[in-house]
Amino acid sequence: MEKNSIKSYVYLLITALIWGFAFAAQRFVVRFVEPFTFNGIRFVLGAISLIPVMILYKSDSAKQYSLKRAAFGGIIAGMFLFLASSFQQIGLEGTTAGKAAFITGLYIVIVPLFGIFLKQHIDINLWIGALTAIIGLYLLCVTGGFTVKYSDMLQLISSFLFASQILIIGYFANKVDCIKLAFFQFVTCALLSLIVAVFTENMYIPNIKNALIPIIYAGIFSVGVAYTFQILGQKYAEPTHSAIIMSLESVFAAVGGFLILGEKLELRALIGCMVMFLGIIISQVRPIKTNKKSRKCQN
Structure with missing residues (x-):
């Protein structure tokens, strides 16, 4: 089990790396291909890359999953993914890859906050993490008083949409085949x-050819490969650890933007990124008492 856990963390780390550098690819594509065209091609490639995975992947569960239910859940999740990716890609026209990734990364805090409406108990660490992340978001996005750039608002909207999409996936994940979903x-x-x-x-077509390499990366690797690695990683990894590792996507995005696109963040924005990342980690660390109770229940 320990070896499996290590493999899971490696899979999740690779996933965060792929998704992080995908922001640089998406930012580069903005110069040549318009948002909806890019997302359309990208997700077509992602869907095609999953076909061999669906053929080869066999669930450990003996339960026969319904194809109709998988299609139903996939369509609903796909609608939210369409909205989220659209806002994200349009917003990338006016911001940096690193900045966009850190704002989008707020979904890790937003997802459990949505649990309030589902009458779920919210630990104090989540409130502290959310407040910390909001402070970081202010430092990152708000300049000259309370002026927020239009592109940053689009990224924030996409973060809420991604959070909704994650909750939908979470609802259907145990009811359908994840790959088909x-x-x-x-x-x-x-x-769409x-x-x-x-x-x-x-x-x-000539513009699409000019951005072919980042499109292929964003489609096959970011969508197809990374999602498969995420499934393999979350199979044995503890949920809290998984979320923290996945939040490294924001860090890799900032690194990718710097190395590939030559993007730099001002000191205030850099501090904001670090504060947001701290808030994300705080929100995902469970209180010690909660862990002890859960272990007693398992025994």
């Missing part, structure tokens, strides 16, 4: 993106 989710997001692109954007 992801496949239908990606297909739905791809179709391409439909909007056909009516609102100019899909120039």
